[in-house]
Amino acid sequence: MTVRDLPPGIFAAVMATGIVSLATHLAGMSAVAWLLFGVNTILYGGLAAFLIARGWLYPEALGRDLRSHANAPGFFTVVAATAILGNQFVVLGRSTSVGVGFWYATLVIWAVLSYTVLPWLMEQDQKPPLESGINGGWLVVVVATQSVCVLGAVVVGRLPAGLGPFLALCFWLVGGMLYIWLISLIFYRILFLPLSPGQLTPPYWINMGAMAISTLAGCRVVGLADQAPLIAELLPFVKGMTLLFWTTATWWIPVLLTLGVWRHLRRGYSLGYDHGFWSAVFPLGMYSVATRSLVPALGLPFLTSLADLFVWVALVAWGLTAAGLVAHLVRIARAPSTGDRVRADTRL
Numbered sequence: 001m002t003v004r005d006l007p008p009g010i011f012a013a014v015m016a017t018g019i020v021s022l023a024t025h026l027a028g029m030s031a032v033a034w035l036l037f038g039v040n041t042i043l044y045g046g047l048a049a050f051l052i053a054r055g056w057l058y059p060e061a062l063g064r065d066l067r068s069h070a071n072a073p074g075f076f077t078v079v080a081a082t083a084i085l086g087n088q089f090v091v092l093g094r095s096t097s098v099g100v101g102f103w104y105a106t107l108v109i110w111a112v113l114s115y116t117v118l119p120w121l122m123e124q125d126q127k128p129p130l131e132s133g134i135n136g137g138w139l140v141v142v143v144a145t146q147s148v149c150v151l152g153a154v155v156v157g158r159l160p161a162g163l164g165p166f167l168a169l170c171f172w173l174v175g176g177m178l179y180i181w182l183i184s185l186i187f188y189r190i191l192f193l194p195l196s197p198g199q200l201t202p203p204y205w206i207n208m209g210a211m212a213i214s215t216l217a218g219c220r221v222v223g224l225a226d227q228a229p230l231i232a233e234l235l236p237f238v239k240g241m242t243l244l245f246w247t248t249a250t251w252w253i254p255v256l257l258t259l260g261v262w263r264h265l266r267r268g269y270s271l272g273y274d275h276g277f278w279s280a281v282f283p284l285g286m287y288s289v290a291t292r293s294l295v296p297a298l299g300l301p302f303l304t305s306l307a308d309l310f311v312w313v314a315l316v317a318w319g320l321t322a323a324g325l326v327a328h329l330v331r332i333a334r335a336p337s338t339g340d341r342v343r344a345d346t347r348l
Contacts, residue, residue, distance in 0.1 A: 003050050003053050003054050003057065003058070004054065004057070004058045004061050005061070006050050006051060006054050007074065007275050008065050008071045008072065008073075008074030008075045008077070009073075009074030009075075009077050009137060009140065009203070009275070009276070009279065010047055010074075010077070010275060010278075011044075011047055011077035011078045011080070011081040012074075012077045012081075012140075012203075012275075012276075012278035012279045012282060013043060013047070013275075013278040013325075014040055014043050014044045014047065014077075014081035014084065014085060015077060015080050015081050015084055015143075015278070015282045016278045016279075016281035016282040016285060016318060016321070017036050017039055017040040017043060017318065018036075018037075018040045018081070018084035018085055018087070018088055019084055019282055019285035019286050019289060019314075020036055020281065020285040020314050020315055020318045021033045021034075021036035021037050021040060021088055021092070022084070022087060022088060022091060022092075022285070022289055023285045023288040023289050023292075023310075023311045023314055023315075024036065024311060024315060025091060025092060026288075026289060026292050026307075026311075027288075027292075027307075027308060027311040029311075032315070033092060034092065036318075037088050037092050037093070040085060040088065041085070041088075044081060044082075044085050047081075051078070066116075066117055066120065067120050067121070067124070069121055069127065069128050069133040069134070070128070070132065070133060070135070072117050072120075072121060073137050073138045073140050073141055074137060074140065075113055075117065076110075076113055076140040076141050076143070076144040077140055077143075077144075078109055078113075079106055079109050079110045079113065079144035079147060079148070080140065080143045080144045080147040080213075082102055082105055082106045082109060082147075083102065083103070083106040083144075083147035083148060083150065083151040084147065084151075085102060086098070086099045086101075086102025086103055086105075086106065086151045086154075086155075087099070087150065087151055087154055089102065090151075090154050090155060091154070096155055096157070096158055097158070099151065099154060099155045099158075100155045100158045100159070102151065103148075103151045103152055103155050103159075106147065106148055106151060107148055107152075110144055110145065110148055113144075114141075118141075130185065130188070130189055130193065131189060131193045131194065131195075131199075134182075134185050134186060134189055135186070135189075135199070135201060135203060135204065136186060136201070136203040136204030136205065136206045136207050136279075137201075137203035137206065137276075137279065138182050138185075138186065139179065139182055139183070139186070139206040139207060139209070139210040140203075140206060140210075140279075141178055141182065142175050142178045142179045142182065142210040142213075142214070143206065143209060143210050143213050143282075145171055145174055145175035145178060146171065146172065146175040146210070146213045146214050146216070146217040147213065148167075148171045149167075149168045149169075149171035149172045149175065149217040149220065149221070150213065150216055150217050150220055152164060152167055152168045152171065153165075153168045153217075153220035153221065153223065153224060154220070156168065156224060156227070162228070164224075165221075165224040165227050165228035165230075165231055166228065166230065168217075168220065168221055168224060169221055169224075169228070169230070169231055169234075169238075171217070172214070172217045172218060172221050172238075175210075175213075175214055175217065176214055176241065176245070179210055179211065179214060183207065183210075186207065190204070197262075197263045197264075197267040197268075197269040198269065200259055200262075200263050201274075201276050202274060202276040202277045202278075202279050202280040203276050203279040203280075204256065204259070205256055205279060205280040205282075205283045205284075206279055206282075206283060207252050207256065208249045208252035208253060208256060208283045208287065209249075209279075209282055209283025209286050209287075211245045211246070211248045211249035211252065212245075212246075212249045212283055212286040212287040212289075212290040213286050213290065214242075214245040214249075215242055215245040215246040215249060215290040215291075215293070215294065216286065216289055216290040216293050218238055218239075218241060218242030218245060218297075219242060219290070219293035219294060219296075219297035219298075220293075221238050221242075222235065222238055222239060222242065222297045222298075223297065225238075239297070239298060242294070242297065242298070243294075243298060246290060246291070246294060249283075249287060249290070250287075253287075272324075273321075273324030273325060273327065273328045275325075277321045277324065278321060280317065280321075281314065281317045281318050281321050284310060284313050284314035284317050285310075285311075285314035285318070287310050287314075288307050288308075288309075288310035288311045288313075288314055289307075291303050291306050291307040291310065292304065292307035295307075
């Protein structure tokens with residue numbers, strides 16, 4: 001992988017690392033949480049530098065991805081990654097002022113992508129068929145929208161009075177509506193159109209992850225009820241939808257596991273490292289954080305053990321994916337020629 005070929009969804013690595021850090025912090029694993037916080041800060045800075053370099057050196061390649069139905073949604077990982085790192089600075093670093101800065105950056109990036117990339121895709125004369133134009137990665141748009149809500153709720157005390165809770169509620173509602181639109185198409189695509197093992201990529205786990213972060217966002221909105229009369233009036237609706245989001249996320253887990261067994265065991269698809277695996281780690285960590293957040297928000301203490309279980313599932317998944325990335329980079333570095341490097345990448 002070179003700067004020119006930087007995958008649009010590569011910031012999923014930051015999303016995954018950040019949410020696993022927060023999940024371990026909530027589970028009382030402070031040392032692990034801080035270690036991942038440090039890793040994530042470096043990772044975000046490095047990837048941001050690569051993305052800027054790509055735009056400067058290879059604007060045509062960047063432009064093609066931004067106008068591609070298959071690749072453009074990946075850029076929304078930048079929004080979610082920025083928001084999650086901002087959450088880390090607030091929760092772990094105890095720096096709300098830094099979190100506010102990240103929230104404004106998240107809001108700006110979300111607005112730029114939402115009102116440039118999506119209209120570009122809508123305006124195209126030539127569009128791909130549904131089976132090649134949409135996949136689970138499209139739900140990163142939902143994740144990005146809900147991440148604005150989550151971070152906004154965390155730093156709400158530093159935002160203009162009344163505006164913070166209102167914006168959090170609005171972004172939560174928009175994110176939920178986007179999920180309904182997109183999951184309808186994705187569900188139709190995987191249920192009624194041919195699906196090969198190669199097309200069932202790890203980002204399909206965002207089917208679950210988008211609902212998990214919607215659950216977390218809903219819990220954050222519930223927590224703002226004492227600051228906003230409007231939210232207080234809507235509290236039964238917010239709680240009901242939040243529980244709906246969590247049950248939907250929970251429903252997806254056995255389905256996705258079954259599809260994974262079909263892909264890798266029954267059809268023999270390689271388990272070699274793929275950058276898309278970060279998009280599968282993130283939902284696992286988010287499910288743990290979202291489930292734990294339901295405990296105080298809806299008064300469901302028996303869910304704590306489930307959240308504890310998924311902390312370990314997410315941590316193991318993160319470790320395996322990180323090890324795969326290291327092995328991938330070592331293999332590329334050891335390739336003696338450009339041709340060998342291309343073949344090394346192709347095998348994955």
